[in-house]
């Protein structure tokens with residue numbers, strides 16, 4: 001049921017762009033900024049977003065409780081999970097307060113889960129009986145932990161950035177701005193309702209700007225390193 005394979009950045013970019021195109025065709029409207037991630041997830045992907053507290057997730061996944069350190073449990077690093085047979089996305093309610101302060105984080109987590117649904121679930125076997133028997137759909141779940149560097153997590157993150165900031169739409173909005181200024185980058189953040197770190201990563205992915213560790217904006221990573229050498 002879960003597909004774990006190599007995907008190039010272009011493959012992921014293409015998958016996100018196709019989702020946008022299909023969504024636009026079904027609802028007969030152009031996607032505009034900020035991308036309506038709830039509507040894409042619920043009305044188009046037919047997923048249900050639900051909130052639960054982390055302990056319930058841990059109870060369902062003793063193998064996860066075993067590998068998490070006490071520190072990780074305290075920080076409640078589980079962001080959420082996808083239960084594909086139920087078409088259910090569970091978001092960890094412990095993060096709700098932080099999400100309310102930074103809606104971009106909630107939007108990113110939802111887009112990330114949509115990424116798992118699009119990239120990693122073999123829809124052709126979704127309605128076949130589970131290998132693990134009826135009622136044990138937790139075995140097929142994808143659980144998402146903050147800071148997890150696994151391939152599936154990286155791919156879902158890459159997809160989320162491309163879905164929240166679709167390339168064509170993003171370039172239309174971004175290119176007229178003076179991207180070398182933080183003012184423009186914060187303006188973009190507002191337009192797309194994402195966090196500033198997600199925005200900075202997206203600008204780098206699209207080769208528009210690169211921000212170094214001192215917060216200086218460069219045209220590219222190569223230029224940033226070139227300047228370092230000149231010092």
Ligand SMILES: [Zn+2]
Pocket residue numbers: 112116142143144145152153156
């Ligand atoms: Zn994930």
